[in-house]
Amino acid sequence: xxxxxEREVLKLLQDExxxxxxxxxxxxxxxxxxxxQIRRMVFSHDDANDLLQNTFVKAWINIDYFRAEAKLSTWLxxxxxxxxxxxxxxxxxxxxxxxxxxxxxxIQKLESDPYFSGDRAQMLLQQALLALPExxxxxxxxxxxxxMKYEDMSxxxxxxxxxxxxxxxxxxxxxxxxxxEAG
Numbered sequence: 001x002x003x004x005x006e007r008e009v010l011k012l013l014q015d016e017x018x019x020x021x022x023x024x025x026x027x028x029x030x031x032x033x034x035x036x037q038i039r040r041m042v043f044s045h046d047d048a049n050d051l052l053q054n055t056f057v058k059a060w061i062n063i064d065y066f067r068a069e070a071k072l073s074t075w076l077x078x079x080x081x082x083x084x085x086x087x088x089x090x091x092x093x094x095x096x097x098x099x100x101x102x103x104x105x106x107i108q109k110l111e112s113d114p115y116f117s118g119d120r121a122q123m124l125l126q127q128a129l130l131a132l133p134e135x136x137x138x139x140x141x142x143x144x145x146x147x148m149k150y151e152d153m154s155x156x157x158x159x160x161x162x163x164x165x166x167x168x169x170x171x172x173x174x175x176x177x178x179x180x181e182a183g
Contacts (some may be wrong), residue, residue, distance in 0.1 A: 030072075128174070136156065
């Protein structure tokens, strides 16, 4: 199999006999990047794996509705981000009932996660990200870690480029302030 070519993959997806092969190529191409994007939102390896699987299941179920008006990656990121938002809202609802400080529960999960191998600086960055509003955290993750262009994010969020730039700027300022206060 040669390098990933979106046009070829789209052709495979249109034919029922090659649709499975095309989707396998999508999973191979985007699985790792989507995993890390999800992981930066939910922090837990196990939760990230579950949400990645949910993302691909939803994509597979809805593949016939994809009209190629946007890139496949944009469509997949939108599904993944919606999965994250749904998951985080459910967790927040459960944590609000269960404990006074839902962030403490997430930090405790992160600290006890055998897959997290970060040092103190990485832990502080994760805590700073956790303190951000969801949209700012998502925008920061896509821009900082994925180096995604604002125009592509605009398609995912359905928001103007200017609003996304402002969200990123505010996120960076809040992270800087958090890190300064943490010493």
